[in-house]
Amino acid sequence: MSDPVRITGIATGGDGVGRMTDGRTIFIPRTAPGDLVEPVEVRLHSSYAKGWAGTLSEASSDRVIPRCAHYDDDACGGCQVQHLSAAAQREAKRKVVENALRRIGGVQVEVPPVETGPEWGYRNRITITVTADGTLGFHKVGQPRVIFDLTRCEIARPSINQLLVAVRQARSVFPPRTIRITLREGRRGELGVVLWGERTPSPAEVGAFRDALERGCSAGVIPELWWRSRNDLRSKALSTDTAGIGAVAFEQVQPEFGDQIRGIALDLLGEVQGRLVWDLYAGQGEATASLVGRGARVESVERDPALVALAERQVFPLVRRLLGRVEDLIVMLSSPDAAIVNPPRAGLGAPVTKLLLRAAPERIAYVSCDPATLARDLGRLAPAYRVETVRVFDLFPQTAHVESVALLVRR
Incomplete structure (x- = not known):
């Protein structure tokens, strides 16, 4: 004891x-x-x-008393701080960012109050695990191999919870060796179901699942169906009426709030009319499109072919897009006036920060989803850049995740 x-x-x-x-x-x-x-x-x-x-x-x-019954009854690992008040969650996240910047990056900067959006019913996407015995849900906190049966997710949008009911009713006809299922709502309200597995389902298996799924959905609601490989992220449309590749392409779980954060990052770059801006880890090209709208010339890099395919649906004369890893292709870019970077949780890494120091853009807007790697990268860039502004956003209330935007200005 x-x-x-x-x-x-x-x-x-x-x-x-x-x-x-x-x-x-x-x-x-x-x-x-x-x-x-x-x-x-x-x-x-x-x-x-x-x-x-x-x-x-x-x-x-x-x-506070958690809203979700699964949080206490099943020790759901999807949320980490649902037992804290909204104000306490925001202050905790502000301190996490501030402490990481100071302790890891040696950055002394005032971190303002956290900016936030909806606290409940905001997620446009959840991914649930399918076990061999038919359990369909999330893992327990601290026990990634222990899955409980999920009936409702309080931070998911109503449409996702309705789709979850339909998927649960169709569990007897899941294609064999399905290990995960992603439920997703697109920007236009379209719904998608992505089956993760080791092999592509047969037409008969797809048909049985689709029929059962549609019986559980509201009248007129027909979700797009996709399959995705568990091993190499290959994907294939299983429906004939899919709207492109949106169901399997990455997008923030609060796209509208993500748009606001991106706009704030671009505003921090200042005037870009006629200037060359790098868009690194460019995703679907939203930042690129906004930069072009502001009169900039853009060179972008993104490694996901599906996202680049989405980006290329918008053709701009002042954009050069490269497909591949940033650390491999950054040396092929022209000398920039400014840059916006939006890396995954692993951050930029030493090779990219080294090449950014060599390229020396006047301003860098860094969009981060991990305070520790943000702090590490800002510390590496400190010899040539000062951190002028940091803003923090609670894109994932009830969880420990936090988003940040930092503006770096060349010394």
């Missing part, structure tokens, strides 16, 4: 943070700043410990 621990903050992944009597930092999921809790099932490491919440002697004033 361990002595009670006072929780003093929230860590990057959403765990509460406290200090044990032996000096070790301990991380305890589902706790709140101000809690006095007895940790159980403690695993000791050299400089820290991990545990679970046992007896709660004093409860934080930041605690």
Whole structure:
């Protein structure tokens, strides 16, 4: 039995943070700043410990009753901070970004209050696991191989929850060896179902699943069907009436809020009329299109062929698009006046930051989905750039994820 621990903050992944009597930092999921809790099932490491919440002697004033029954009853791992008030979630995320910038990147900058959108019913996409015994759901917190049966997701849009009901009713005719299913709503309200598996389903298997799915959907609602390989991300349309490749292409779970964040990042670049701007990790080309609308010349790089195919539906005379990895193709780009970068969670990495230093654009707008890699990259760029502005966005309320935008200006 361990002595009670006072929780003093929230860590990057959403765990509460406290200090044990032996000096070790301990991380305890589902706790709140101000809690006095007895940790159980403690695993000791050299400089820290991990545990679970046992007896709660004093409860934080930041605690609220979670809206979702799965959060407590099934220890759902999809949300990490649903037990915190909205204000406490935002402040925790602001501190996560501020601490990462200071401790990892050596960046001393004021981080303003977090900007946010809808707190519930916002996700346009969820991916659920299918087990061999027919369980359909998310994993339990801290147990990625333990799946519970999901009946409703409170942070998903109503259309996604309605589609989940239909998919659950069709589970007896899932194509064999289906391991995951993605449910998605597009920008025009169109619905999509992506089956992940080891082999492409046969026409008969697709037909049986489609018929069962449509019986469970509202009248007139016919979702697009796609298959995606679990191994190499190859995809194939299983419907004859699909609207392109949108169901399998990456897009933010709150596209409209994502558009706002992108617009803020572009505004930070200042006047781009007649200037050359790099769009690195360009995705579907939304930033490229906005830059062209502002009069810029653009060179973009994106590694996903599906996203590049979507981007190329818009033909601009002042755009040069390259398909491949940024670290491989950045040397082929012309000298830029400015750049916008929107990397995955792994961040830019050392090769890209080194080449950005060599290219020396006047301004860089960095859109980040991971505070630690953002801080690392800003530290690497610090010899030539100062961080002028950081803004933080809660694109994923009830979870530990946080988005940031940083403006770097050449010294």
